[in-house]
Amino acid sequence: MTGKTVEISGKHLTIMDTTLRDGEQTSGVSFSEGEKLSVAKVLLEDVKVDRIEIASARVSEGEFKGTKRVMQWAAQKGHLEKVEVLGFVDDKISLQWIADAGGKVINLLCKGSHKHVTEQLRKTPEQHIEDIKQVINNATEMGIKVNVYLEDWSNGMRNSRDYVHFMVENLKNEKVDRIMLPDTLGILDPDETYDFCKDMIESFPDVDFDFHAHNDYDLAIANVFHAIKAGIRCVHTTVNGLGERAGNAPLSSVIATIKDHLKMKTNVNEAQLNKVSKLVESFSGIRIPTNKPLIGEFVFTQCSGIHADGDSKNNLYFNELLPERFGRTRQYALGKTSGKANIKKNLEELGIELDKESLKKVTNRIIELADQKETITSDELPYIVADVLENDFFEQKVRVINYSVHYTMGLRPVASVSIEIGKKIYEEFSDGDGQYNAFVNSVKKIYKRLEKPFPVLVDYLVTIPPGGRTNALVETVITWRNNHEFKTKGLHPDQNTAAILATIRMLNVIENDYNTENLNKN
Numbered sequence: 001m002t003g004k005t006v007e008i009s010g011k012h013l014t015i016m017d018t019t020l021r022d023g024e025q026t027s028g029v030s031f032s033e034g035e036k037l038s039v040a041k042v043l044l045e046d047v048k049v050d051r052i053e054i055a056s057a058r059v060s061e062g063e064f065k066g067t068k069r070v071m072q073w074a075a076q077k078g079h080l081e082k083v084e085v086l087g088f089v090d091d092k093i094s095l096q097w098i099a100d101a102g103g104k105v106i107n108l109l110c111k112g113s114h115k116h117v118t119e120q121l122r123k124t125p126e127q128h129i130e131d132i133k134q135v136i137n138n139a140t141e142m143g144i145k146v147n148v149y150l151e152d153w154s155n156g157m158r159n160s161r162d163y164v165h166f167m168v169e170n171l172k173n174e175k176v177d178r179i180m181l182p183d184t185l186g187i188l189d190p191d192e193t194y195d196f197c198k199d200m201i202e203s204f205p206d207v208d209f210d211f212h213a214h215n216d217y218d219l220a221i222a223n224v225f226h227a228i229k230a231g232i233r234c235v236h237t238t239v240n241g242l243g244e245r246a247g248n249a250p251l252s253s254v255i256a257t258i259k260d261h262l263k264m265k266t267n268v269n270e271a272q273l274n275k276v277s278k279l280v281e282s283f284s285g286i287r288i289p290t291n292k293p294l295i296g297e298f299v300f301t302q303c304s305g306i307h308a309d310g311d312s313k314n315n316l317y318f319n320e321l322l323p324e325r326f327g328r329t330r331q332y333a334l335g336k337t338s339g340k341a342n343i344k345k346n347l348e349e350l351g352i353e354l355d356k357e358s359l360k361k362v363t364n365r366i367i368e369l370a371d372q373k374e375t376i377t378s379d380e381l382p383y384i385v386a387d388v389l390e391n392d393f394f395e396q397k398v399r400v401i402n403y404s405v406h407y408t409m410g411l412r413p414v415a416s417v418s419i420e421i422g423k424k425i426y427e428e429f430s431d432g433d434g435q436y437n438a439f440v441n442s443v444k445k446i447y448k449r450l451e452k453p454f455p456v457l458v459d460y461l462v463t464i465p466p467g468g469r470t471n472a473l474v475e476t477v478i479t480w481r482n483n484h485e486f487k488t489k490g491l492h493p494d495q496n497t498a499a500i501l502a503t504i505r506m507l508n509v510i511e512n513d514y515n516t517e518n519l520n521k522n
């Protein structure tokens with residue numbers, strides 16, 4: 001298969017991240033001007049990737065404004081040559097678009113397979129090369145650097161290798177900085193990736209090649225790995241693996257793989273990977289699967305009691321992939337496979353110590369709840385403890401006395417609320433974008449009056465059991481942020497009530513502020 005592996009340990013690899021161009025080609029994703037700027041800043045200044053591709057030329061007025069805004073910032077910071085825009089073989093049209101936006105680098109989309117040039121462009125290879133040379137000459141006159149994408153290169157190598165060689169042969173002496181080899185349709189496997197990249201590198205030793213993977217067979221990371229082994233020294237990534245169809249190679253997985261398996265170096269600061277991942281999740285609206293390596297919510301969560309027990313005994317389950325490297329922490333899930341060890345770890349985190357008998361009781365209750373398919377968040381643990389041990393250390397400091405929420409078609413939803421906080425009753429009334437929003441706005445007014453901070457709602461997840469029963473229980477898990485992030489849950493057949501229950505839980509969490517001193521006296 002892959003032949004002799006070149007010695008790569010300790011060598012340097014560069015990263016070109018295309019979240020803002022190929023990542024935006026994920027169905028349904030469109031970044032606003034401000035979002036493009038925020039992601040560009042984090043990628044270049046915090047994560048420290050080497051280059052970014054931020055747009056396709058000619059797309060829209062909005063894309064132009066976003067590109068211009070990133071270019072203005074990049075110019076002030078001296079990053080202009082690291083910010084690239086995809087453009088087309090269209091004489092001066094794309095170049096002018098890029099120049100007007102303040103850009104200095106075009107990634108010129110050329111055809112990498114004979115099929116594409118003859119059937120899509122309806123040109124001969126010779127005509128295509130002439131057109132490309134014209135764009136390169138124009139770019140040079142305009143002070144714009146050129147990299148060339150050989151679109152559909154992987155297919156070209158399979159079915160028209162001579163055409164690919166003809167293209168590179170003709171481009172290698174032109175003013176082209178890099179030739180980028182995309183597996184446009186994600187058709188490659190690791191062996192072919194290795195062989196095709198090796199062919200390029202050995203045939204054109206003076207050309208700098210990039211490799212651009214797609215994940216259609218879930219092989220993007222494996223193909224990146226083999227491209228590097230074949231001698232490629234720059235790979236393309238996207239944050240969270242966004243990208244057309246099944247996406248591109250995820251930045252975080254590429255970085256961890258390069259470092260741990262190939263022992264190579266990059267400029268990337270891996271401690272910032274989780275931050276950029278969350279930012280892109282929020283801006284793109286594409287949720288990260290909870291089991292996505294390195295960035296998924298539960299990938300550093302031990303679920304089984306036996307693993308948690310091993311962690312307490314000289315880190316028996318240690319591996320190189322420590323969560324702290326990526327700005328995260330190890331967590332211990334609460335569920336039916338938790339066992340005492342997991343629950344103990346969570347209690348320690350909250351500063352709660354229980355005797356053996358109490359720990360057993362709490363463990364049994366958690367297993368019971370999990371059997372009923374309930375999600376148990378660590379922030380709710382103190383309540384479970386208080387409930388099981390029948391003490392009032394975790395008292396309900398906040399109680400709803402009454403509330404009503406109204407929705408009338410054509411009018412703004414309204415809510416009125418009466419709640420008890422620390423034995424005093426407060427009432428408020430508000431409108432909102434929805435009924436739950438009206439409820440929260442009313443409570444916020446009370447908190448404002450009391451000059452107490454109200455946490456920010458970070459995430460709101462509603463689930464119902466599959467099967468389509470309209471009377472099923474709805475589970476709402478809300479993520480909040482005050483000085484830290486925490487989750488609370490509400491369970492009810494009515495969706496608004498489930499969210500309101502989760503909100504009251506949250507108010508009790510902040511009012512009690514994990515009043516664990518009392519619990520420890522137990």
Ligand SMILES: CC(=O)SCCNC(=O)CCNC(=O)[C@H](O)C(C)(C)COP(=O)(O)OP(=O)(O)OC[C@H]1O[C@@H](n2cnc3c(N)ncnc32)[C@H](O)[C@@H]1OP(=O)(O)O
Pocket residue numbers: 022056057058059060086088089090109110111120121149151182184244
């Ligand atoms: C590496 C990759 O991921 S490739 C993805 C590249 N990015 C994009 O396509 C997103 C941005 N694209 C767009 O917004 C639009 O496609 C535009 C503005 C570029 C062009 O729009 P339209 O004029 O409406 O054409 P349309 O979208 O149908 O594209 C097809 C045309 O592009 C031509 N074309 C295809 N590849 C290229 C190329 N590399 N250079 C120049 N023209 C090309 C086709 O031959 C076809 O031309 P024809 O209509 O004369 O036959």
